[in-house]
Amino acid sequence: MSRLRRFLRTPEAIAGASILALLVVMALAAPLLFPGDPQAIAGPALLPPFQDWSLPLGTDRLGRDVLAELFHGAHTSLAVGLAAAAAALLIGAVVGTLAGFAGGLADEVLMRITDAFQTVPGFLLALAFVSIVGPSLGVVVAAIALSAWTGPARVARAEVLSIRERDYVAGARVIGMHPLEIAFREVLPNALPPVLALSSVIVAAAILTEAALSFLGLGDPNRVTWGGMIAEGRTVLRTAPFLSIVPGIALVLTVLGVYLAGEGLVESTATRGSLS
Amino acid sequence: MSEFTISRRGLLAGSALLLASTALPTIGFAQTPKKGGRLVLAADSEPRNLNPAIVASNGVFFISSKIVETLAEASFDGKDGLEPRLALSWEGAADGLSVTFKLRDGVKWHDGKPFTSADVAFSALQIWKPLQNLGRTVFKDLEAVDTPDEHTAIFKFVKPTPSQLIRNALPALSSVVPQHLYELGKIEDNPANNAPVGTGPFKFAEYKAGQYYRLTRNGAYWGKDEPYLDEIVYQVLPDRTSAASALEAEEIQLAAFSAVPLADLDRISKVPGLKVITKGYEGLTYQLVVEINHRRKELADVKVRQAIAHAIDKDFVVKTIFLGYAATATGPVPKNDPQFYTADVPTYAFDVAKANALLDEAGYKRADDGKRFALKLLPAPYFNETKQFGDYLRQALAAVGIDAEIVNNDSAAHIKAVYTDHAFDLAVGPPVFRGDPAISTTILVQSGIPDGVPFSNQGGYKNAELDALIVKASETLDTAARTDLYKEFQKKVAADLPLINVAEWSFISVARDTVGNIANNPRWAVSNWADTYLES
Numbered sequence: 001m002s003r004l005r006r007f008l009r010t011p012e013a014i015a016g017a018s019i020l021a022l023l024v025v026m027a028l029a030a031p032l033l034f035p036g037d038p039q040a041i042a043g044p045a046l047l048p049p050f051q052d053w054s055l056p057l058g059t060d061r062l063g064r065d066v067l068a069e070l071f072h073g074a075h076t077s078l079a080v081g082l083a084a085a086a087a088a089l090l091i092g093a094v095v096g097t098l099a100g101f102a103g104g105l106a107d108e109v110l111m112r113i114t115d116a117f118q119t120v121p122g123f124l125l126a127l128a129f130v131s132i133v134g135p136s137l138g139v140v141v142a143a144i145a146l147s148a149w150t151g152p153a154r155v156a157r158a159e160v161l162s163i164r165e166r167d168y169v170a171g172a173r174v175i176g177m178h179p180l181e182i183a184f185r186e187v188l189p190n191a192l193p194p195v196l197a198l199s200s201v202i203v204a205a206a207i208l209t210e211a212a213l214s215f216l217g218l219g220d221p222n223r224v225t226w227g228g229m230i231a232e233g234r235t236v237l238r239t240a241p242f243l244s245i246v247p248g249i250a251l252v253l254t255v256l257g258v259y260l261a262g263e264g265l266v267e268s269t270a271t272r273g274s275l276s
Numbered sequence: 277m278s279e280f281t282i283s284r285r286g287l288l289a290g291s292a293l294l295l296a297s298t299a300l301p302t303i304g305f306a307q308t309p310k311k312g313g314r315l316v317l318a319a320d321s322e323p324r325n326l327n328p329a330i331v332a333s334n335g336v337f338f339i340s341s342k343i344v345e346t347l348a349e350a351s352f353d354g355k356d357g358l359e360p361r362l363a364l365s366w367e368g369a370a371d372g373l374s375v376t377f378k379l380r381d382g383v384k385w386h387d388g389k390p391f392t393s394a395d396v397a398f399s400a401l402q403i404w405k406p407l408q409n410l411g412r413t414v415f416k417d418l419e420a421v422d423t424p425d426e427h428t429a430i431f432k433f434v435k436p437t438p439s440q441l442i443r444n445a446l447p448a449l450s451s452v453v454p455q456h457l458y459e460l461g462k463i464e465d466n467p468a469n470n471a472p473v474g475t476g477p478f479k480f481a482e483y484k485a486g487q488y489y490r491l492t493r494n495g496a497y498w499g500k501d502e503p504y505l506d507e508i509v510y511q512v513l514p515d516r517t518s519a520a521s522a523l524e525a526e527e528i529q530l531a532a533f534s535a536v537p538l539a540d541l542d543r544i545s546k547v548p549g550l551k552v553i554t555k556g557y558e559g560l561t562y563q564l565v566v567e568i569n570h571r572r573k574e575l576a577d578v579k580v581r582q583a584i585a586h587a588i589d590k591d592f593v594v595k596t597i598f599l600g601y602a603a604t605a606t607g608p609v610p611k612n613d614p615q616f617y618t619a620d621v622p623t624y625a626f627d628v629a630k631a632n633a634l635l636d637e638a639g640y641k642r643a644d645d646g647k648r649f650a651l652k653l654l655p656a657p658y659f660n661e662t663k664q665f666g667d668y669l670r671q672a673l674a675a676v677g678i679d680a681e682i683v684n685n686d687s688a689a690h691i692k693a694v695y696t697d698h699a700f701d702l703a704v705g706p707p708v709f710r711g712d713p714a715i716s717t718t719i720l721v722q723s724g725i726p727d728g729v730p731f732s733n734q735g736g737y738k739n740a741e742l743d744a745l746i747v748k749a750s751e752t753l754d755t756a757a758r759t760d761l762y763k764e765f766q767k768k769v770a771a772d773l774p775l776i777n778v779a780e781w782s783f784i785s786v787a788r789d790t791v792g793n794i795a796n797n798p799r800w801a802v803s804n805w806a807d808t809y810l811e812s
Binding site: 037039040041045046061062063131134135217218221222234235236237238239240 | 516517520537539540542543596597657660664666667668670671674681682683684685686
């Protein structure tokens with residue numbers, strides 16, 4: 001409770017948290033407020049926003065409801081962002097812990113693999129992966145996780161390296177615990193907080209990567225995504241700019257929200273550090 | 277020129293735009309063309325092989341038709357709809373076994389060597405027949421080309437070949453390349469494929485990948501005083517939205533092949549100094565087609581195919597996706613074709629209730645979730661409109677309880693998935709009608725075509741009656757009888773729906789007012805532009 005209060009002390013954190021809360025509400029409310037297929041044709045094509053109050057944000061080139069698409073797009077963005085971040089953190093934490101705890105050859109091999117992934121720009125990796133396997137939501141999540149797990153792996157390894165020399169780890173060894181059990185039950189939980197601090201950055205990056213992939217036509221075509229909406233709006237940018245601007249604003253706000261919340265989190269932990 | 281400057285309202289008012297445009301009077305301007313100047317225009321793709329004799333496609337013609345000429349070009353008012361180019365006349369024998377071409381005198385290749393009948397014989401026998409994507413079908417029975425003198429070429433066929441077909445094939449299939457450059461080595465690897473040498477009004481000068489193609493004036497061209505332009509520069513602008521701004525900024529003077537998105541035309545037609553032209557593509561009609569995989573048991577049922585046809589609102593497609601710059605289709609021959617089209621075919625009005633009834637009748641009842649069955653839908657990625665129609669079709673099918681899942685691929689993967697692997701249930705394709713059903717239309721429904729031939733029947737459709745009709749038409753020499761057979765063909769295709777024709781569209785050019793002699797033939801964008809000029 002006190003941690004939450006500390007977190008909410010900074011104005012950035014409040015702004016970030018409220019944007020994220022709004023996004024979550026949008027994503028959860030999407031199927032309730034706009035049941036049915038958001039890509040269904042709802043009215044005349046290219047209706048500008050604020051003309052018809054049953055279609056408040058207007059319609060796109062096929063006459064689909066932009067507001068419904070925006071809500072369902074929030075759903076997709078958030079789902080992809082969270083799933084990709086969770087997957088990246090999981091892979092990263094496991095690889096980092098194994099490398100840090102085992103040391104020696106295993107450490108060398110795992111870290112060189114991590115290096116190899118880090119030398120390739122993450123977005124290119126995701127792009128290549130999706131174009132080979134074919135675009136669908138699961139593939140997009142896997143592609144983003146594939147390009148994002150190296151950061152958590154490095155942080156986890158660094159943490160584990162310091163933790164494994166602690167007395168309680170030596171104690172666990174003495175009582176005959178299996179090394180894997182020590183690694184994942186004793187060491188990893190204590191190494192997690194700094195890794196989790198990366199999560200906000202990863203979620204933001206994942207949402208952006210997903211949008212960029214969809215923009216390039218490599219998103220799941222059967223789902224509404226903000227990137228896909230921007231890409232479709234781009235062909236009519238001069239005549240109906242709102243089709244790109246609306247999802248663009250949503251994207252900017254989301255990433256800003258995730259970033260601010262992350263900053264707030266860092267700040268609150270930093271305050272705790274200086275107090276203790 | 278103002279009579280061809282259109283407004284969107286004017287366009288929408290004419291319901292059959294494509295028909296209307298062919299009926300417009302041909303251009304006859306009193307203005308004298310001015311010599312000199314450089315025409316800069318937008319190019320949205322960069323074909324690597326520029327040899328139109330091998331790759332007969334509009335992307336290649338767009339650039340190389342100015343360099344390499346054909347025997348004849350399409351024309352609005354010429355005899356048989358043709359205008360002489362390298363050939364002055366063509367005469368089919370009564371038995372259909374030969375066609376005699378009289379060739380133009382005093383024509384020189386860009387490297388100074390004379391053009392003779394030997395070049396025509398070489399191009400026809402060594403390239404069009406064995407290598408060209410379209411020539412393989414049309415010239416399959418070509419056995420020899422006799423050259424009694426330097427200006428006569430006699431095409432000999434083993435089986436009677438309709439002279440109507442050969443005539444209709446001339447504008448797109450008869451690009452003549454120099455024998456002296458191609459006779460050594462493998463034709464496919466010849467360096468002239470990337471830097472073509474021809475007899476045309478412009479010479480190939482240079483190509484900078486990702487930047488531009490540059491063509492320069494051929495001073496020794498056979499046309500009197502032609503060409504008028506000094507240079508043509510194709511500025512590579514792969515991004516469609518940038519073509520409109522480049523026109524407004526006067527960086528380019530012309531954007532052909534709908535390089536300016538349809539949604540921008542209304543706005544751009546109001547910009548002073550720019551004109552929107554819908555003429556000049558009558559010979560290049562694209563057809564929006566739903567390709568069907570008949571291996572799926574649901575789709576093998578004609579009732580299901582009819583239901584899909586009834587579920588598609590063609591007027592919506594034309595008005596919303598093509599913004600009125602298209603016409604609804606009734607069958608495999610487009611409405612604007614002057615020789616073969618017939619409206620007397622079964623039609624499928626937009627009727628969701630009827631589509632639902634047909635599906636029920638076929639035995640595919642809605643399950644509890646309202647869905648009858650699921651399909652994989654592959655929209656071709658070549659045009660914005662084919663992709664958008666894919667999105668629309670998914671919704672139209674959902675309304676009748678068919679759950680379509682869209683699978684997006686890039687061009688190469690799409691061609692492989694549909695035409696080689698047959699990994700589709702429905703696909704959206706844009707085949708081209710090339711003036712004669714035998715060139716590239718009958719192949720869409722004919723059976724027995726090997727796997728992997730792009731833009732052919734790869735849906736496993738087999739109809740012996742239709743196959744027999746196609747063979748009979750290909751052997752019928754009498755023009756009227758042949759035309760009637762193709763009318764019968766249209767009826768049968770529309771009745772049995774091996775594929776569903778939804779709409780027909782052509783392209784739009786946007787040009788600055790200073791560009792003269794635009795759109796003066798039905799294949800203008802892919803013709804030689806010898807008479808195109810720039811007012812200063």
